[in-house]
Amino acid sequence: MSAFGRRPGPLRTLLLHPSGGGLGQYMAVISHLSRRGPVHGIRAAGLQPGETPDDSVEAMLQRYLPLLRTLPGPPDLLLGWSLGGVLAWELAVALDATGHRPAVVMVDSFAEPWSACHTSADELLGRILSQSSSPEPGAKERLARTATAHLKASAEHHASRHYDGPVLLMPCAGSEREDQVAAWARRSPRLVTRDLPCGHFDVFQPGHHRLMTHHLDAFLSERPREGRPSGGSRLPAVAGRHG
Secondary structure (H helix, E strand, O other): OOOOOOOOOOOOEEEEOOOOOOOHHHHHHHHHHOOOOOEEEEOOOOOOOOOOOOOOHHHHHHHHHHHHOOOOOOOOEEEEEOHHHHHHHHHHHHHHOOOOOOEEEEEOOOOOOOOOOOOOHHHHHHHHHHOOOOOOOOHHHHHHHHHHHHHHHHHHOOOOOOOOOOEEEEOEOOOOHHHHHHHHHHHOOOEEEOOEOOOHHHOOOHHHHHHHHHHHHHHHHHOOOOOOOOOOOOOOOOOOEOO
């Protein structure tokens, strides 16, 4: 019996990038989930020289959906923080149309256009840039351009109206929490909500990420896997790819 549901075999996980496009924040989550099976990730276009970032969720989906066909099998779990959770939701909706229904985990993601509890775009951009320490020439400028495009996408996107698969939302403390949860509850008949008593940019700090992985483990233990069973050996933790 697998740790997620009643079917044997590893759990295939796909991580989706937050605003800014990188996957570095997920390192502790990758280590945790890799015990269950292969973990892959999709980073955003725009972080490497010559790349142009996408400034809408729809454009990101058009870029990322073909990448799913390059994986050894369809993901059983889609997980993302912030914009990454919205991307996880939308990819799950698209996969459901093909007959595969993965679980979705969203860490403080919003179904409706949001402003991170009324934080200005400039302040949000500053918080994203503060997380980067790359010495590569031009890296910070590319990150700023990519993050700006992603903040525009988040400010305009309305999530798809319905998904029947298992969904875990981990909202952070804040004035928008009630509306945030209600918006996802209208879309997800199987929504599970588990709170994180911290701010949006604090979720991967040691004390908070332990609670996050606790919530994640409980969700995976309780929810039956609905996608096709998948075999194969463990693969490298992250395949940071884009089209």
